[in-house]
Amino acid sequence: SYELTQPSSVSVSPGQTARITCSGDILAKKYVRWFQQRPGQAPVLVIHKDSERPSGIPERFSGSSSGTTVTLTISGAQVEDEADYYCYSATDNIRGMFGGGTKLTVL
């Protein structure tokens, strides 16, 4: 099915590792992108092609993939990482879809 499923919320203490998952059948053959959206701001690309980090994104952000599930990992999460995170992929005929979003709380 062409849906991407994310947990609605994840909570960690500062310095802990946060993991946010994204599941969907299409992810077995299509890359996922991850976006960070802080309150009142536009989304920012933090991971593309499942695990590649764009320039300027801190090394604590990483991505991995296994079958139909991809995971965004924030190692040593910081207070400024508190945000909504969205996964995104596109079908063969370039039809995009976002996951429902995960609210990450760091406190």
Place this chain on the structure above:
Amino acid sequence: EVQLVQSGAEVKKPGESLRISCKGSGYTFSNYWIAWVRQMPGKGLEWMGFIYPGDSDTNYSPSFQGQVTFSADKSIRTAYLQWNSLRASDTAMYYCARGDVDLDYWGQGTLVTVSS
């Protein structure tokens, strides 16, 4: 530096028409798709579709097909999102982003409020 700059916030009445814009700079505008993304108040991101400014080829999400129109003027490096008859349910923040799959650069968003 790649930038996408969107037009300012709009307040409209139901039934009115509207066109918002997204102007690109710092890259070859014609060579990259422009995606449009809706975010309703307190909700998540929704993919609306794409337009390729080079030839104005479009790809609409089924959820938005027939409800909005994408256009682009490559001579002035600007993409547009248009409504012919707004509804209250169109109230949202609208973002443009560069690309079809990577969406690597985003505009700042245009807030559209539709209220009688």
